[in-house]
Amino acid sequence: MTWVSACKLEDIEQEGAIRFDHGGRTYAVYRGPDDSVYCTAGLCTHEAVHLADGLVMDFEVECPKHSGVFDYRTGEAIRLPACENLKTYPAEVIDGEVRVALG
Structure with missing residues (x-):
């Protein structure tokens, strides 16, 4: 597993998300209401729209196209039309920097 710098914590609004691209793949990095951070695959499993x-x-994150909803902590699809879970990746904050573990 390789830890990669995704952004600064201050780059993500509380209860917000930011797109992160690395190694030809796209991810979404989230900042929870308690300032915790999470990372999922960046595209909705229903129609490949960026989350x-x-x-x-x-x-939770709601897909902007068809309103499918995922729990970004676990990747679980919790509202149709999303029915396939998202892949999740470990994330952490070190000295104000958000890092995600990829691979």
Whole structure:
């Protein structure tokens, strides 16, 4: 597993998300209401729309295209039409920098 710098914590609004691209793949990095950080695959499993453009509330992200909802902590698809879970990746904050473990 390789830890990669994704952004600064201050780059993500509380209850927000940011797009992060690395190694030809796209990810979404989230900042929870308690300042915890999470990372998932960046594209909705229903129609490949980028989730960082969706509505983030509490620990959920809503896809901006068809309103499918995921729990970004676990990747679980919790509202149709999303029915396939997202892949998740470990994330941490070190000295104000958000790092994600990829691979």
